[in-house]
Amino acid sequence: MDVSSILSIIQQHWLEILIILAIGFILRNIKWIAIAVLIFIALSYFGLLDQIKDVIFGQRGIILDFLKNYTSTLINQTINETLNQTINQTISNLTT
Numbered sequence: 148m149d150v151s152s153i154l155s156i157i158q159q160h161w162l163e164i165l166i167i168l169a170i171g172f173i174l175r176n177i178k179w180i181a182i183a184v185l186i187f188i189a190l191s192y193f194g195l196l197d198q199i200k201d202v203i204f205g206q207r208g209i210i211l212d213f214l215k216n217y218t219s220t221l222i223n224q225t226i227n228e229t230l231n232q233t234i235n236q237t238i239s240n241l242t243t
Contacts, residue, residue, distance in 0.1 A: 154218075154222075160191075162196070163187055163196065166187060167180075167183065167184055167187060170183040171183075
C-alpha cells in the first residue's frame with residue numbers, strides 16, 4: 148500500500164477516524180471503544196454515516212475542499228522539489 152492510497156483513504160474517511168479517536172480519548176475503555184468502532188462500521192456499511200455527515204456539514208463541506216487542495220498542492224510541491232534536487236545532484240555528479 149503506497150502513500151497516495153493511504154492519503155486517499157484518510158481523505159475519504161476523515162470523519163469516521165476523528166469520531167473514533169475522540170470517543171477513544173473520552174472513554175479510555177477498550178470495551179466501549181470496540182462497541183463504538185462496531186457501531187461506526189455498521190453505520191458506514193449501511194450508508195447512514197454519509198447521510199449524517201451531509202446533515203451536519205451540508206453540501207459545502209466547510210473548509211474541507213480548501214484543505215484537500217492545500218494538502219495535494221503541498222505534496223506535489225514537495226515531490227517536485229525532491230525530484231529537482233535529485234536530478235541536479237545527479238547531473239552535477241556526472242559532470243564532475
